[in-house]
Amino acid sequence: MSTEKKISKFPNRRQFIYGGLGAGLGIGxxxxxxxxxxxxxxxxxTVPLKGETHLPKPQGDPSNxxxxxxxxxxxxxxxxxxxxxxxxxxxxRTSTLQLNNAVSLxxxxxxxxxxxxxxxATEGDRIRVIFFNKAGHPHSLHFHxxxxxxxxxxxxxxxNQVFIYEFDAEPYGVHPYxxxxxxxxxxxxxxLYGMMVIDPPEPRPQADEMVMIMGGYDVNEDxxxxxxxxxxxxxxxxxxxxDIKQNQRIxxxxxxxxxxxxxxxxxxxxxxxxxYPTGMTTTPTQSSDVITMGTAERQILEFSYRYPGEYMxxxxxxxxAESGCMGMFNVIS
Numbered sequence: 599m600s601t602e603k604k605i606s607k608f609p610n611r612r613q614f615i616y617g618g619l620g621a622g623l624g625i626g627x628x629x630x631x632x633x634x635x636x637x638x639x640x641x642x643x644t645v646p647l648k649g650e651t652h653l654p655k656p657q658g659d660p661s662n663x664x665x666x667x668x669x670x671x672x673x674x675x676x677x678x679x680x681x682x683x684x685x686x687x688x689x690x691r692t693s694t695l696q697l698n699n700a701v702s703l704x705x706x707x708x709x710x711x712x713x714x715x716x717x718x719a720t721e722g723d724r725i726r727v728i729f730f731n732k733a734g735h736p737h738s739l740h741f742h743x744x745x746x747x748x749x750x751x752x753x754x755x756x757x758n759q760v761f762i763y764e765f766d767a768e769p770y771g772v773h774p775y776x777x778x779x780x781x782x783x784x785x786x787x788x789x790l791y792g793m794m795v796i797d798p799p800e801p802r803p804q805a806d807e808m809v810m811i812m813g814g815y816d817v818n819e820d821x822x823x824x825x826x827x828x829x830x831x832x833x834x835x836x837x838x839x840x841d842i843k844q845n846q847r848i849x850x851x852x853x854x855x856x857x858x859x860x861x862x863x864x865x866x867x868x869x870x871x872x873x874y875p876t877g878m879t880t881t882p883t884q885s886s887d888v889i890t891m892g893t894a895e896r897q898i899l900e901f902s903y904r905y906p907g908e909y910m911x912x913x914x915x916x917x918x919a920e921s922g923c924m925g926m927f928n929v930i931s
Contacts, residue, residue, distance in 0.1 A: 835925025
């Protein structure tokens with residue numbers, strides 16, 4: 599099927615937005631277009647489609663790492679011209695991120711959270727991401743996967759402008775998305791990154807699914823990371839262990855978005871996991887208790903714990919682990 603076919607419901611409005619919202623409209627025109635898009639829904643269902651295997655969506659602040667861990671954004675589901683459309687709305691912002699009691703960072707982020715929301719779809723869905731830049735700097739969204747050149751996210755979206763990214767969800771797997779404005783390393787390290795999960799047409803077995811995105815923070819802008827984190831906050835899962843059930847299948851969507859450090863490992867204690875590289879297979883290729891990833895590499899890891907108790911997870915580069923990238927699973931009998 600063609601990935602370049604435009605949805606006929608909004609031809610004039612979408613051409614208008616692609617053209618930069620008009621040379622003379624400025625902020626008011628951008629906000630008007632944003633509001634008009636909000637009035638054009640064909641349906642307002644935000645629940646996943648039948649057959650999707652996640653557990654109930656957690657409640658609370660999505661920037662909280664415990665909420666973020668199991669929080670998948672399935673978008674607003676629409677049916678247009680016989681196709682499933684998943685529409686996502688994200689807003690680039692500039693805001694303060696409190697890393698610990700002593701250190702804060704001016705972050706560039708989506709919807710006020712670092713990492714950005716975890717977007718989720720099924721292979722073959724049409725993805726529509728409405729991106730509103732209110733961060734004060736040019737930004738963009740580059741999605742890993744397959745899409746036309748005009749959807750590649752390498753062109754800047756100016757402050758107070760809107761751009762719509764639209765493409766087919768393919769291939770199934772785990773794909774990062776991030777800002778692609780130079781210097782890309784700085785835009786990513788300041789928080790403009792997230793994960794998109796594209797499920798295979800035949801759902802994976804049911805599991806307790808969770809997302810872990812590894813990030814680094816250059817707090818003094820010397821092009822080196824001083825702090826590291828899972829899901830945005832250094833040491834958060836050491837202070838707030840992740841509860842899991844004994845013998846429960848865990849499906850961990852793992853992504854390394856640490857800039858400045860070329861490689862990182864991930865290790866779990868007292869156990870082994872099965873590895874599904876890039877999430878692009880439904881059968882594991884190996885079993886291990888440690889895996890190595892470069893920046894933007896990702897895996898699906900599946901495991902269960904036989905015995906109750908608390909078990910550590912962390913990179914096996916101890917300096918990175920001891921600088922905030924460490925946590926605990928609390929296995930409950």
